[in-house]
Amino acid sequence: MLKKNASRLVLISLLLGSAHAASFTVGLAFDLGGRNDQGFNQGAFEGAKRAIAEVGGSIQTYEPKTLEEVGKGIDGLAKKGANLVVGVGFANNGAITGTAASNPDAHFVTVDDLPKGENTVGLRFREHEGSFLAGWLAGKQSATGRIGFIGGLDIPVINRFKAGFQAGVKFACPACKVTVSYVDNDTQGFNNPKKAQLIAAGMMKSGVDIIYAAAGASGYGLIEQVKAQPCLRASGLPEGVRFTSNNFASVPRSAGDQKACAGDARPTFFIGVDTNQNGLGDFDKNPATLNHGLTSVLKRVDNAVYSIVKEVAEGRPWRAGDRSFGLSNGGIDLAVDKYNQALIPEAMKKNLETVEKLVIGGTIKVPAK
Template sequence: MSAASIILALGTAQAAPVNVGLAFDIGGRNDRGFNQGAYEGALRAIKATGGKITTSDPKERKEVGSGISGLSLGNQLVIGVGFSNNDAITQAAALHPKTRFVTVDDVPSGNNTMGLRFRENEGSFLAGYLAGLQTSTGRVGFIGGLDIPVINRFKVGFRAGAKFACPTCQVRTANIGDTVAAFNNPKVARQIASAMMDNGVDIIYTAAGASGVGTVDQVRARPCLKAQTLPKGLQFRSNAYASVPKSAAYKKACAGESRPTFFIGVDVNQNALGDFDKNPATMNHGLTSMLKRVDNAVYSIIKDVSSGIEWHEGDRSFGLSNGGVSLAIDRYNQALITPKVQQQIKTVEKLIIGGGVRIPSS
C-alpha cells in the first residue's frame, strides 16, 4: 500500500451485511477463470457476512464498464473485475464518495478506491519451474493475451522459473493480439499452440482469459508429440510420465515413441479440463494450474468492509506469502507430479517468500 494512503474510517468493528456490486469483464461469471474466481469469492464472503450481490455481465467488449454506474446505487461496495473496468470505476467513485470502489488487477483513482493486484510472477515462476523440471523436449511455451504489464508478469515469471529448473530449456512466447479482444479469441490461441507444438513445445502456459480454451482444445487434438515429427535435431530428453496409467485411446493415438503434451491452466483450477477420457485415474493433460486467488482477494475486501476495518486507498498486493497465488495439485494431476517434485516446489516457494530467489516483474 502507498505510504501516502488516505484512510477512511468505516465505523465500528461490528460485522454488518454488505451489498456488493460486481462488474465482470468479458467472458462473464462462468468463464472458468478470472471472473469466476471473483464471483466465487464474493459468494463465500456474502454467505459469511450477509448482504447480497448484484452483477453486471457484459456480452460484448464495448459493454465492459457500462453497468458500474447502475451498481453504484444501493451497494456499499462496487468491484470491477479486470483492468478494462478501471476507468468506469474511477469515474463512479468520484460521483459516489460514500461508496467504496475496487478494481481487480488495476489501481483506480480516488480516496474511496482500492486496487487488488497480484504478484503473478511468483506463481508463474513455480509453474515455469515445474514445466522446466518435467518437459520431455526441453521446449516449453507461454501464450499471453496482449503486451501489458499484468501479462508480462505472468510471462517473465514463467520464463525465469523454467530457466531456474532447466537452464538449457527454451521458452517460446507469443501474444494473441494487440487489443483487449485477445482475451476472448480461443481460435488464435489454438493456432499459436499448434505452431508451438510443431516446434517441439510439449507444455504450454496460457494467460489470456477465455482464449485459454483454445490451448486446451489443441492439446486435446494433439495429446502427444511423436519422435518422427519433432523438429530436426530435437530429441526426447526424458519421460517423466512413463509410469502414469494411460487410456486406451491415448495408447492408440500415441503408439510408438512419443511423449504427452500438456497445458497449464490459469486463474482458477482448470486441471479437470485435461481429463479428456473422464477418468482421473489415467493420465491428465492439465499439468497444473497457476491459481490467481481472485476469490481470496475479493473475499478479503468484502469481509474487511463488513467488519468495519479502516479503508486504505491505493494498492493491495497478493502473492505467495498471503494466499494470493499458488499451484493446483489435486486428484487430476497428482500422478503427474511425484512427491519428490512436490517437495522441490515447496522448497522453491519458501525461497521466494524468504527472499532467497528474486523474480523479475517486467
C-alpha cells in the same frame, strides 16, 4: 443497573450490525467471459459469495457481452445503491475511477489494476511468483526442452506471468527454450480461443510439449489443442529437437491415449491459470489415467475479493490504495490434486516446496518484467 445498560448496548450493537449486514450490497462488474468463465470472473464471484454468506447482504452483477460494454455497468451498480462496487479486470479501471469520483460515499475496487481516489482500492497480484513455480515444473518435466507461453495481450499484468514463468523454466532447465506469443493487440485477446488454438498448434509443430496460457477465456483454445494433439511424435519433431526424457512412462494411459500416442511419442500438457483447471485435462473422465493439465497457477481472486467485501461489510476502517497478494498471503498458489498428482513425483513435489519457500523468503528474486 450498569449490567442491564451494558447488556442493552450490546444488544443494540448486534441489532445495528445485523441491519447493516442485511442492507449491504456488493456490485460485481465482470470482464468478458462472465461469471462462469471458470477463471478470473468466477473467482471474484465465488469470493464475494463466500463473504456475503458470512456477513449477510446481497450481490448485484453486470455482465458485458461485447468489448464495448466492459465498464458500462459500473455506474448503474453504484446508482442502485451498492455499498461496494468491484470491477473485475483492468479494463474496468477507467470506469471505476470515474464513478468513484462522483460517488464519494461508496467504495470501489478494481481487480488487477490500481484506480485513483480516496474511496478506491486496487487488488493486485504477484503473478510472477506462482508462474515461477509453474515454469520450474515445466522445465523439469519437458521431454523436448521446448516450452510455450501464450499471453492474451502484451501488457504489464500478463508480462508478469511471462517473466516469472521464463525465469522458473531457466532456473530448472538452463538449456530449455521458451516460445512466447500473444493472442491479440486489444482485450479481445482474452476471449479468442480459436486464435489461441492456432497459436498452440504452431508451437507444438516446433516441438513445444508444455504450454502455459495467461489469456482468460482464450486459454480454452490451448486446452482444445492439447486434446486434439495429446502427444508429440519423434518422427514429427523439427530438425534440432529430440526427446531427452520420458518422465511419464509409468503413468497409466487411457485406451484413446495409447492409440493416439503409440510408438515413440511423448504427451503434451497445458498449464491452467487463475482457477484450478487441472480437471479440464482429464479427457477420459478418469483421474487415474494420465492427465494433460500439468498444473494450474491459482490467482486467488476469490481470496482477495472475499477479504475486501468482508472488510467493508463489517465497517472496518477503510484503507485506500494498493493491496498486494502473492505466495506469502494466500493470493497465489499452484494446484496439485487428484488429477495431476501422478505427474509430480514425491521427490519433485518436495523440491517444489523448497523452491516456494526460497521465493517467499526472498532468496530467489523472481522478476516481474
